[in-house]
Amino acid sequence: NAGVMQNPRHLVRRRGQEARLRCSPMKGHSHVYWYRQLPEEGLKFMVYLQKENIIDESGMPKERFSAEFPKEGPSILRIQQVVRGDSAAYFCASSPGQGRDTQYFGPGTRLTVL
């Protein structure tokens, strides 16, 4: 029973390039959450998605960041024209969505912007 999968685990991009981070939730989970963790800081909520719907994106920067969770396939967090300040660990979590649940986290993608 696989847990939450994220890939790649490490991603290096140059300033101005695009970064695509993928998250496959646990089997049977229909709710996906993305968080960002800067070095020595806590997790910051970015966006909450269900299949084909963005439920809450109050934590997403207004520009360059977007997220989707298509009917088929993994959830994607996309960062366009990356800057050095985007360097962080990005974690995806999933839950079954039956009311209030604990969230199960993936191993994270560590993005480094050169």
Add this chain to the structure above:
Amino acid sequence: SQKIEQNSEALNIQEGKTATLTCNYTNYSPAYLQWYRQDPGRGPVFLLLIRENEKEKRKERLKVTFDTTLKQSLFHITASQPADSATYLCALDRLNNAGNMLTFGGGTRLMVKP
């Protein structure tokens, strides 16, 4: 504004002693509170959830208390072991639509020395 505070300084204790970590919050009325463990380079792992109408919750060597009057949760690890060394995060819920967004504290790093 809403704030969740955990002691940012590392907590160093001797093996066998009880570790006590604190989570304080302001301008918040969470229905429940969760504690997670995070090891370096890994995603958070759920440990315990306590609801607003529960004073105390236990799981093996772990104990969590939740005082909604003081707006504080305490997390105890009894008979601590070096393997308990990690960063511990508290998280409060923010209900929205059909799911729940978690707001995390900055975490407290625990070091258990043999």
